[in-house]
Amino acid sequence: MEKNLLNPLDVMQECAQLALLGKGYTKTNPVVGAVVANQTEILSRGWHQSFGGPHAEVNAIDSCLVPTEGLDLYVTLEPCSHQGKTPPCVEKIVSSGIKRVFIGVVDPNPVNAGKGLEYLKKHGVEVYVGYMEDLCASIIEDFAKYITDKKHYYTFKTAQSLDGKIATSTGDSKWITSKASREYTHYMRAVSDAILVGVGTVNADDPELNVRHIKSDRDPFKIVLDPNGRMLLDRKLVKNSADKLIYVTCNDNDVSDKLNGLGADIITLGGDGQLDLNKLSDELVKRDILNVMIEGGGKTTGKFFDAGLVDKVNMFIAPILLGGDTVSIAGKGVASVAEGYRLKEIQTKQFESDLYISGKVTDFKQPILDLTEYVRGCCACGCSRDDD
Ligand SMILES: NC(=O)c1ccc[n+]([C@@H]2O[C@H](COP(=O)([O-])OP(=O)(O)OC[C@H]3O[C@@H](n4cnc5c(N)ncnc54)[C@H](OP(=O)(O)O)[C@@H]3O)[C@@H](O)[C@H]2O)c1
The missing domain is CATH 3.40.140.10 (Cytidine Deaminase, domain 2)
Incomplete structure (x- = not known):
């Protein structure tokens, strides 16, 4: 034949x-x-x-x-x-x-x-x-x-309600999206060099930021932004994976001293309560970290958008309404609709009853x-x- x-x-x-x-x-x-x-x-x-x-x-x-x-x-x-x-x-x-x-x-x-x-x-x-x-x-x-700009790639991932909230007014956030969405997130973690969150999320949620719902031996770095040294030291990230922790702060403080003793990588960027995210990018590139997934919360994500650093967005949207003001992306935002980040190369999927939308913010030529x-x-x- x-x-x-x-x-x-x-x-x-x-x-x-x-x-x-x-x-x-x-x-x-x-x-x-x-x-x-x-x-x-x-x-x-x-x-x-x-x-x-x-x-x-x-x-x-x-x-x-x-x-x-x-x-x-x-x-x-x-x-x-x-x-x-x-x-x-x-x-x-x-x-x-x-x-x-x-x-x-x-x-x-x-x-x-x-x-x-x-x-x-x-x-x-x-x-x-x-x-x-x-x-x-x-x-x-x-x-x-990385090879053209010596900058790494930031993906923002969020699991949010239909009205754009990532937690209730009391801080409850488990679980907004479905098991299937969470599993897919773990695949995304597995292909990232590092997962980044703000100190608010670490203190509120005590996340592990590891890969566990899928079969993988990958364990990305965990980056925590804590300008003022207020991260709680009884968190799982400290107890279970201090050697994979990159702790970012303005100046040395009690928390950074303790984490340093436990084997965490400490980045001190100077400044007065505000972290310079471009300086952070330079530090991460020095560590060969090319692919970072931002997992919130809203204040941290907003700062990355305001600095124009987000390359791609992966959003899981659950058909639930939460109200309140714990938004997925805070920060200054844009002044006009015309300046909004209109995503390109959109992909959509459905995970159980959640809608997944992914798209690029920046263009690579x-x-x-x-x-x-x-x-x-x-x-x-x-x-x-x-x-x-
Ligand atoms: N559903 C989800 O997928 C999801 C994911 C993550 C979080 N959450 C929820 O989100 C809530 C926490 O969000 P959040 O917005 O309050 O906290 P967050 O973004 O986790 O942390 C915010 C804090 O991080 C520090 N920070 C981050 N970037 C900074 C920068 N560039 N410069 C200076 N400081 C910076 C600041 O600390 P200082 O305050 O010390 O200045 C800021 O207040 C929790 O309720 C959590 O459950 C939900």
Whole structure:
């Protein structure tokens, strides 16, 4: 029976799923997925599994059980052309005899952008770019921001009522959203380098900020903003995970001294009761923390919005009304509707009876390269239909 030709868009979607298996393990490298295929079937798969380890392309090529001469390689990100912790992937691709390379997105890393494509083309490999480009760009957005701006990526996550409240007037907040929503939140935590909250939330809720509702061995850092040293020391974050705690305050105080003794990382930013969030960003980048999820409360979140630092929003909205004034996003807010943060690239889902809306606040721009020499489009026939 004749087999169907592979659709490169479907194959690239599989590569993107493979890439996500590495999320949380590869910093400060991007997540990447790759497969080796002939025209009708995928023959091997690979993804970048850990920082300093072999890249996705190498894993896919090395795990292919048949000779790779004349085969196709699909990869979410432009292969690297420079020596890093591992040799350049483009050399491996050329020496393995791969005939065609299908690429999701150009590397935002200025060291490599376009050079990987050039090398492959120069060495006789057919190169096709732009397959599921948006998807492939979205899975490396934290890396892209870090590598171009040396800033990390802030995602704001909230579990709120239909009227935008995250607790009742007495401070009760458990649980506004469904079990399914909470489980999904734990997946988000698992792919974050750190979870950030204000001292109000730590003192009121005694959260653990760990990953427990899903199977994962990830344990992100827990960042607490406490300018005035009022965090209670009997909290679970102190008792169970002081070694994963990053405590941010204005000046040394009793709490920071005690936490320092317990192995917490202390960041003192100076100032008088106000934390400079741009300075905090610089400190987190120094620690290779690229992907931070802000989990509230409203005052803390408001300060990040006011500082223009939030990149993405993940909102779980439960069909319940709470009233009161414990809002999801406090702060100054914007002056006019026109200045509001209108989300882009919206995704919606339903978790039990909760609505989930996610969208981007900031735009990341891919490198602008002249790609006319490379075939872009939906398939390898060169028809250049760009429909992803
Ligand atoms: N449903 C949910 O998903 C959810 C999630 C989190 C929290 N909550 C609820 O939210 C409530 C707590 O929220 P909240 O807004 O009162 O407290 P919060 O945001 O957790 O903490 C606010 C405090 O953090 C400090 N802070 C944060 N950012 C700062 C900055 N840039 N500069 C200076 N100080 C900064 C300030 O401390 P000082 O006061 O010392 O200046 C501020 O008052 C609780 O009732 C909790 O249950 C609900």
